[in-house]
Amino acid sequence: MQQVPVSLLTLVAGVLVTLVSLWVGQATPLFPEQASEQAPLVDNFFRLMLTIGTALFIMVEGAIVIFMVKFRQKPGDETDGEPLEGNLSLEAFWTLVPAIIVIILGVYSVQVYTEMGGFAPGGLPEMAHHHTHPAPTVEMVAHQEGAGMSAMPPQAKYGIGANPSERGPADLTVSVSGMQYAWIFNYPDGIISGELHVPVGKRVQLNISALDVIHSFWVPQFRLKQDAIPGQPTELFFVATRVGDYPVVCAELCGAYHGGMRTRAVVHTEEDFERWVSENRIAQAPPDSEGLAIHLH
Amino acid sequence: MAQTQVPVAPHGGSPAPHPPQAWKWYDYFTFNIDHKVIGIQYLVFSFFAYLVGGLMAVALRTELLTPDPDFIDPTLYNAFLTNHGTIMIFFWVVPAAIGGFGNYLVPLMIGARDMAFPRLNALAFWLNPPAAALLVASFFYGGAQSGWTAYPPLSLITAKTAQSMWVLAIVLVGTSSILGALNFIVTLLKMRVPSQRWDQLPLFCWAMFATSALALVSTPVLAVGLGLLLFDLNFGTSFFKPDAGGNVIIYQHLFWFYSHPAVYLMILPIFGIMSEVIPVHARKPIFGYKAIAYSSLAICLVGLFVWVHHMFTSGTPPWMRMFFTVSTLIVAVPTGVKIFGWVATLWGGKIRYTSAMLFAVGLLAMFVLGGISGVTLGTAPVDIHVHDTYYVVAHFHYVLFGGSVFGLFAGIYHWFPKITGRMVNEPLGKLHFVMTFIGANLTFLPMHELGLQGMPRRVALYDPQFVDLNRLCTYGAYLLALSTVPFMINMVWSWIAGPKASGNPWNALTLEWTTASPPLIENWEVLPVVTHGPYDYGMLDYTNGRPYTEPAEQEA
Numbered sequence: 001m002q003q004v005p006v007s008l009l010t011l012v013a014g015v016l017v018t019l020v021s022l023w024v025g026q027a028t029p030l031f032p033e034q035a036s037e038q039a040p041l042v043d044n045f046f047r048l049m050l051t052i053g054t055a056l057f058i059m060v061e062g063a064i065v066i067f068m069v070k071f072r073q074k075p076g077d078e079t080d081g082e083p084l085e086g087n088l089s090l091e092a093f094w095t096l097v098p099a100i101i102v103i104i105l106g107v108y109s110v111q112v113y114t115e116m117g118g119f120a121p122g123g124l125p126e127m128a129h130h131h132t133h134p135a136p137t138v139e140m141v142a143h144q145e146g147a148g149m150s151a152m153p154p155q156a157k158y159g160i161g162a163n164p165s166e167r168g169p170a171d172l173t174v175s176v177s178g179m180q181y182a183w184i185f186n187y188p189d190g191i192i193s194g195e196l197h198v199p200v201g202k203r204v205q206l207n208i209s210a211l212d213v214i215h216s217f218w219v220p221q222f223r224l225k226q227d228a229i230p231g232q233p234t235e236l237f238f239v240a241t242r243v244g245d246y247p248v249v250c251a252e253l254c255g256a257y258h259g260g261m262r263t264r265a266v267v268h269t270e271e272d273f274e275r276w277v278s279e280n281r282i283a284q285a286p287p288d289s290e291g292l293a294i295h296l297h
Numbered sequence: 298m299a300q301t302q303v304p305v306a307p308h309g310g311s312p313a314p315h316p317p318q319a320w321k322w323y324d325y326f327t328f329n330i331d332h333k334v335i336g337i338q339y340l341v342f343s344f345f346a347y348l349v350g351g352l353m354a355v356a357l358r359t360e361l362l363t364p365d366p367d368f369i370d371p372t373l374y375n376a377f378l379t380n381h382g383t384i385m386i387f388f389w390v391v392p393a394a395i396g397g398f399g400n401y402l403v404p405l406m407i408g409a410r411d412m413a414f415p416r417l418n419a420l421a422f423w424l425n426p427p428a429a430a431l432l433v434a435s436f437f438y439g440g441a442q443s444g445w446t447a448y449p450p451l452s453l454i455t456a457k458t459a460q461s462m463w464v465l466a467i468v469l470v471g472t473s474s475i476l477g478a479l480n481f482i483v484t485l486l487k488m489r490v491p492s493q494r495w496d497q498l499p500l501f502c503w504a505m506f507a508t509s510a511l512a513l514v515s516t517p518v519l520a521v522g523l524g525l526l527l528f529d530l531n532f533g534t535s536f537f538k539p540d541a542g543g544n545v546i547i548y549q550h551l552f553w554f555y556s557h558p559a560v561y562l563m564i565l566p567i568f569g570i571m572s573e574v575i576p577v578h579a580r581k582p583i584f585g586y587k588a589i590a591y592s593s594l595a596i597c598l599v600g601l602f603v604w605v606h607h608m609f610t611s612g613t614p615p616w617m618r619m620f621f622t623v624s625t626l627i628v629a630v631p632t633g634v635k636i637f638g639w640v641a642t643l644w645g646g647k648i649r650y651t652s653a654m655l656f657a658v659g660l661l662a663m664f665v666l667g668g669i670s671g672v673t674l675g676t677a678p679v680d681i682h683v684h685d686t687y688y689v690v691a692h693f694h695y696v697l698f699g700g701s702v703f704g705l706f707a708g709i710y711h712w713f714p715k716i717t718g719r720m721v722n723e724p725l726g727k728l729h730f731v732m733t734f735i736g737a738n739l740t741f742l743p744m745h746e747l748g749l750q751g752m753p754r755r756v757a758l759y760d761p762q763f764v765d766l767n768r769l770c771t772y773g774a775y776l777l778a779l780s781t782v783p784f785m786i787n788m789v790w791s792w793i794a795g796p797k798a799s800g801n802p803w804n805a806l807t808l809e810w811t812t813a814s815p816p817l818i819e820n821w822e823v824l825p826v827v828t829h830g831p832y833d834y835g836m837l838d839y840t841n842g843r844p845y846t847e848p849a850e851q852e853a
């Protein structure tokens with residue numbers, strides 16, 4: 001009887017592992033919908049790692065299962081296995097290959113991070129249009145932290161921005177304050193809302209601050225998250241790409257009702273957004289509390 | 298030989314004058330300086346802590362059966378999640394792996410009669426019970442509620458008395474860990490039997506050396522961070538109070554400079570256990586002794602420079618995000634070297650399906666997934682999406698439950714005959730393994746998807762869209778809780794009435810198997826002479842019996 005050549009088996013196994021890995025990595029519905037320019041960048045990077053990871057997973061787990069079955073003790077056999085203490089080229093192989101993979105992933109993650117605008121936060125202060133400022137209580141303590149930084153104006157130096165090359169001035173700047181257990185959004189023209197409303201396709205800057213403890217501003221559909229830190233302004237810069245109603249989630253433990261610290265991020269068409277702005281401008285025109293007065297010029 | 302040194306069964310025998318022949322049960326509740334007694338004290342203490350931490354997890358998972366906070370009060374929920382993490386790290390994995398197995402095994406593996414500083418060793422253990430008492434007492438003040446990370450300002454304004462007690466408890470166990478680390482380093486450097494060369498040192502001892510070095514460097518930094526927190530809480534300082542000029546980010550750096558290496562403190566000794574258990578039950582030399590030994594040192598070195606990956610969404614400048622992405626990814630390389638080495642050890646073996654081996658292989662299977670998800674988490678772009686979500690919870694439970702807890706069980710089943718002089722019940726052990734393996738995957742696998750889809754961690758209430766996956770996780774957690782029942786029955790029953798174990802029931806080659814089971818009080822009458830490597834399976838001629846004599850077996 002003709003034996004199936006080992007090389008053929010290896011080839012078939014290799015093709016199968018590749019196909020399964022590609023399917024798991026590229027086709028499984030793991031993520032919520034993509035609603036920002038950054039979302040596809042994150043997803044594609046994750047799916048690349050998932051593809052490589054699945055291949056690695058199948059190979060290692062497969063080896064474990066095959067070895068466990070093939071090399072189980074036969075009844076009555078009390079002898080030891082062949083003394084095989086190592087193999088330099090094999091060990092070099094499984095040191096170097098993962099090293100190369102992680103170096104490629106590392107370089108690629110810098111690339112993805114740059115495209116996401118990770119190097120941009122506060123980096124172009126002359127271009128950032130400050131329609132509004134972060135909540136004043138926070139701003140006053142913002143620059144007492146590092147002596148080296150204290151000469152700078154109270155500009156967020158931490159955050160995630162958009163692609164620097166494409167980053168023009170923000171079309172809309174919103175101040176976001178986290179507090180136990182709500183988000184407050186301050187819009188230009190004095191609009192204050194408990195929800196985030198933004199127009200689709202426009203550059204939006206969020207100046208994020210916290211009034212009591214650390215919170216974290218997260219919109220899963222945007223794939224963006226930035227902590228709101230007391231005493232330290234941060235920012236997020238994004239372009240929403242899809243009209244819809246998405247959750248804003250607090251991702252940093254902030255107290256007993258941390259899980260309830262949720263609101264909506266509504267991405268409007270441009271006309272809808274204009275309508276929302278004008279309705280709210282009228283509704284909020286006479287400020288009826290002193291808290292609001294601070295923000296009205 | 299050794300007629301006068303025949304070990305007396307722990308419960309029998311007449312009252313002995315100094316020095317006693319064997320310890321009595323009550324000796325285990327005293328300030329005893331025998332490393333074996335201290336090791337058992339750590340193991341039993343930490344297992345009870347594991348039960349308490351596990352019950353808290355059951356309460357947390359029960360709360361999460363429904364999206365509403367309807368089972369326990371949300372403040373109690375936060376106290377449970379804080380103390381679940383704290384207990385599992387500081388009162389279970391670290392004391393069981395380092396204090397328990399480390400103290401019990403290191404002197405036995407290097408042919409020493411005890412640790413270098415026995416009194417210091419006992420002192421280090423006895424810092425733990427008061428620390429545990431502090432945590433228990435803190436629940437009368439509401440319990441610490443700011444997570445095991447205790448980030449200010451939340452930790453400065455929530456349940457302040459309980460938080461202070463929590464800090465003191467951690468400082469106590471941290472001190473214990475520093476004393477222990479110092480002891481291990483000196484013991485390994487100075488106490489090895491002269492015939493043992495460095496390349497004959499069991500890999501568990503290499504792992505303990507790396508662990509201890511890491512603990513010595515990192516633990517004081519945690520003590521500083523928590524000390525400052527304690528001052529802020531009680532003495533009106535404002536290191537971490539943003540409204541009074543403090544900086545909350547500094548705390549995160551101090552905390553994670555310790556607490557990331559703490560992850561390696563919890564896994565390196567377990568890696569050591571793996572390197573002992575797998576060759577014995579696979580009847581194969583460990584594949585790549587040097588690679589596995591040096592990779593421990595590499596992990597501990599690189600592990601000191603990855604801490605900021607816990608802060609990618611915090612106040613972290615871009616260059617730091619990138620630097621720490623790359624350093625984090627590099628840790629995957631030495632870790633992979635170990636995994637591949639263990640898998641290769643299986644190749645060509647004659648694998649015994651013992652409970653110890655099943656847990657060790659289960660660890661391999663779980664840890665591979667935890668490692669891969671760790672690489673994805675280590676990159677800043679992905680972490681910015683999944684940080685502080687259930688994806689992270691899934692990852693670290695694959696590493697810490699699938700890794701550390703599986704490894705601890707592998708170690709307990711492997712060394713139980715040595716420690717107690719009795720064999721475990723294998724069918725019960727296998728039942729324990731099957732329940733644990735299914736339970737762990739059922740609990741933690743769905744959490745990846747929960748996190749990717751948008752469920753944050755540490756919440757008592759959540760969006761109803763996540764209810765189905767959460768149910769699965771909770772059922773898995775119940776199965777895990779049940780899995781401890783066959784384990785406990787097995788431990789108690791086998792300790793009392795299990796079949797007597799010989800000195801070397803697994804035919805293992807490391808030195809702890811050259812003495813009786815349980816070992817004599819001073820370990821050996823005559824110190825053993827090392828004539829071969831610790832993993833020379835398949836290389837020795839057994840025609841004249843196993844290489845070491847087994848006094849206990851002949852007497853039994």
Ligand SMILES: [Cu+2]
Pocket residue numbers: 178179180181214215216250251252253254258261
């Ligand atoms: Cu919050």
